[in-house]
Amino acid sequence: MSTQRRISTTKIGDVTVVKFVDKKILDEANIQELGVELFALIEQENRKNVLLDFSNVEFLSSAALGKLITLDRKAKAAKGKLKMCSIRAEIYEVFQITKLNKVFDIKKDEEEAVAAF
Numbered sequence: 001m002s003t004q005r006r007i008s009t010t011k012i013g014d015v016t017v018v019k020f021v022d023k024k025i026l027d028e029a030n031i032q033e034l035g036v037e038l039f040a041l042i043e044q045e046n047r048k049n050v051l052l053d054f055s056n057v058e059f060l061s062s063a064a065l066g067k068l069i070t071l072d073r074k075a076k077a078a079k080g081k082l083k084m085c086s087i088r089a090e091i092y093e094v095f096q097i098t099k100l101n102k103v104f105d106i107k108k109d110e111e112e113a114v115a116a117f
Contacts, residue, residue, distance in 0.1 A: 035067040048080030055086035085113040
């Protein structure tokens, strides 16, 4: 298991499970670092199937949503898949308002999401 500054990762089969270290993903500098770490999983570590586990996240800014959209594009370009799970109701509302719940593959929990790969 590797531990970076903004995320921690574990592998379940060929799926890389990403947990967020920060409860609040709001600060622009942190979001930039988060983007660098997430993009590196696909671009440098060649991990194709990525599951973002939001169980630790209480707040997510709209700037962070941009990083998630870019990550989804990078995963698809690498012939991989991006899925999300364990999103709190308040955060899921933001995904619904922005219609991103239609763009992203969001599952209830880690078990269901890993099975969906």
